Amino acid sequence: MSRSSSKKSRTPIWVAIGAIFLIILLIIWLTFADLTGNTDVAAFLAPYIVNSPVAAI
Numbered sequence: 001m002s003r004s005s006s007k008k009s010r011t012p013i014w015v016a017i018g019a020i021f022l023i024i025l026l027i028i029w030l031t032f033a034d035l036t037g038n039t040d041v042a043a044f045l046a047p048y049i050v051n052s053p054v055a056a057i
Helices: 002-036 041-050
Strands: none
Touching: none
16 A cells, blocks of 8 residues: 555645746746836737738638
């Protein structure tokens, strides 16, 4: 029984590490966006969406 309990406990550790890593990347991304003044993603992407060839269809 000790094998199954150690096997079950390893998966949440990797999920927790991945979640912490993604949160850190999100904080870095938002900090960089705030420092550059580019916090409005919709306004940033709008010219690319309007000028794309797919929008003409």
